[in-house]
Amino acid sequence: MTDTLPADPDTAADIEAYRRAARAWLDETELPVVPREFEKRAAVLRDWHRRLYDAGWVGIQWPKSVGGQGLTVDHQLAFSLELAHARAPQPVGSIGLEVVGPTILKYGTAQQHDRFIPRLLAGEDVWCQGFSEPDAGSDLASLRTRGVIEGDELVITGHKVWTSWATNADWCAVLVRTGTLESRHRGISYVLVDMRSPGITVNPIAMLNGDAEFNELMFDGVRVPLENVLGEINGGWSLTMDTLGWERAGYAIRRRVENEISFSDMLDTVRSNTTGEPDERLAERIGRLDLELSAFRALSSQTARRLASGDVPSPMDSVDKLVLGRTEQHLAGTALDLLGAYRLAISSRPGGLDAEGISKDYLYGRAASVYGGSAQIQKTLIAERLLGLPKGR
Ligand SMILES: Cc1cc2nc3c(=O)[nH]c(=O)nc-3n(C[C@H](O)[C@H](O)[C@H](O)COP(=O)(O)OP(=O)(O)OC[C@H]3O[C@@H](n4cnc5c(N)ncnc54)[C@H](O)[C@@H]3O)c2cc1C
Structure with a gap:
């Protein structure tokens, strides 16, 4: 489950070293326990955001001039993958970092940059x-x-x-x-x-x-x-499209990484619970998911490069959003079926499926075809803007 490293050997070695540094930092860091109660989560996640920021793991691909690390999208992906592997939560300010912030960076004045971006990156403003x-x-x-x-x-x-x-x-x-x-x-x-x-x-x-x-x-x-x-x-409309582009495409990149970790947990659970022949129907669904995740990974490497080159908004954002929604819903549905198939009780992560988490993920997953623009709307955008089909009435 690794992302393809850049072709240039020096760059690939640099990304690999960065990934190792991230893993080492996460290994030696006490990770926060995120409360199940939603109301108690923000304080824990704000503190976590601050710790990530102080250690230089926030704003990885943001310019140094506004308080970022001035690195590349590959560095950001390497860190996201390690964060997900460690089952560590995201920083609290992900709407700022991934959705609204890039629009402020692109369209804001120098004064707006100075006022908003350093605090957004530091997690002082959510x-x-x-x-x-x-x-x-x-x-x-x-x-x-x-x-x-x-x-x-x-x-x-x-x-x-x-x-x-x-x-x-x-x-x-x-x-x-x-x-x-x-x-x-x-x-x-x-x-x-x-x-x-x-x-x-x-x-x-x-x-x-x-x-x-x-x-x-x-x-x-x-x-x-x-x-x-x-x-x-x-x-404001072009800025709105820019923000929605980031929401559809940027968020999909991170969720893809997290979905892969959930899939890997699922495989571990199947391996450790299966004796004899596996359930054919579940095996088929798991095989299909593997294919979907592979396609999603290939798409998101292109998306990462597209976003890094500033090609947002694009009709491709709708493809990212649709693929994310479908994969997320299939993954959560299959995980829920596994709970039934193996009569799993609650077990805690890491290293296995967590029944309460799966039920919540399944219910939240229903929203994946709605937030950021519904699946029907994304299909229309793809038909009209990517495939050039005539506009519907
Ligand atoms: C978990 C979650 C988080 C969200 N967070 C935010 C947020 O932070 N900020 C924010 O501003 N919004 C947020 N939203 C709102 C989200 O952007 C809207 O729900 C979404 O754009 C759909 O709008 P709507 O709910 O008004 O549904 P409607 O637009 O009323 O659509 C209802 C149904 O009709 C279909 N439909 C509507 N028009 C067409 C058409 N022309 N062709 C075909 N089908 C159509 C839709 O696909 C949908 O199935 C969030 C939504 C969810 C579920």
Whole structure:
């Protein structure tokens, strides 16, 4: 389960040495125990983020000028793989690091970089993403949360929903309508909002797996300085596409690595529980998963290079998102069937399947074909933008 090393032998040796250094650091580091209760997780993960950052393992491929390590996507992949192998959690600020942060880096002014990025990398500011609304999900360009300019401020009033991690976030990337409703995507601005601003109410929503990971956000006359607008007023749509591209493609790269570790746990469990002939139906599903994961790995090496070269957003983001969603759901479904087949009781990771974790992963996996844009929407984007098929009505 190794990623293909770069062809150039010096670079390959460098990545291998980096991977060994990461493994050594993880081996000698006391890893955090992530509480099962969602509400207790943020504090533990914030502390973990800080420790990773202090040791130089956050912002690996971010430029040194903004506090990153100035290394390559291959270094980042090598570290992600070791982190997943060690069963260590991700840093808390993954929405900032993987989704919103790259858009701030690309479109922000020098002042916005200085103000937001070092704190984002250090885990001092955790970010959330306030795009979706009760009547604007797939059709995001119909969003209604108003942003009215008053002097040097934008006054925001409206209702966002499904905002992941908002209870723990310090900042939110919020899409607001600064033009008319009819202007659709041409009347949207992308604003960076301090979650401690007066007028914001966060109402947690319990998910199918019991965690209250996402939330409803109410904005009641929230005043935000105009200097917090990223890009131009009414020019937020291209930034939105950029953020969604990172969410679809960047997140898929990391989840692929984590899915491979779960698959490896699954194989260990099958090996240690199987006597005689394996169950044919399960064997077939496991074989299919192996193929899916191999294809996913090949796709994600291309994606890593694409993101590193700045080719985002791209219709290929939708392919990444679809492949991630399908693989994740097949993996979680097969793991659940294994629980039944082997009548497994709860066992703790590492080194085996964890019944409670599997049940939660299965339920969370249902969302993989919805968050970041639903599977149906990704298929339409692929048909129209990648294959050049005529637009549907
Ligand atoms: C776990 C999770 C975390 C999330 N986190 C965030 C977050 O942090 N921030 C945020 O802003 N949002 C977040 N979301 C919201 C997510 O982006 C939306 O749920 C998603 O875009 C779909 O929008 P919707 O829920 O309004 O569904 P709808 O758009 O109402 O869609 C309902 C169904 O209709 C289908 N459909 C809609 N339009 C079409 C069409 N034109 N053609 C074919 N089928 C169509 C969809 O595929 C879907 O199956 C999260 C969602 C989940 C599940």
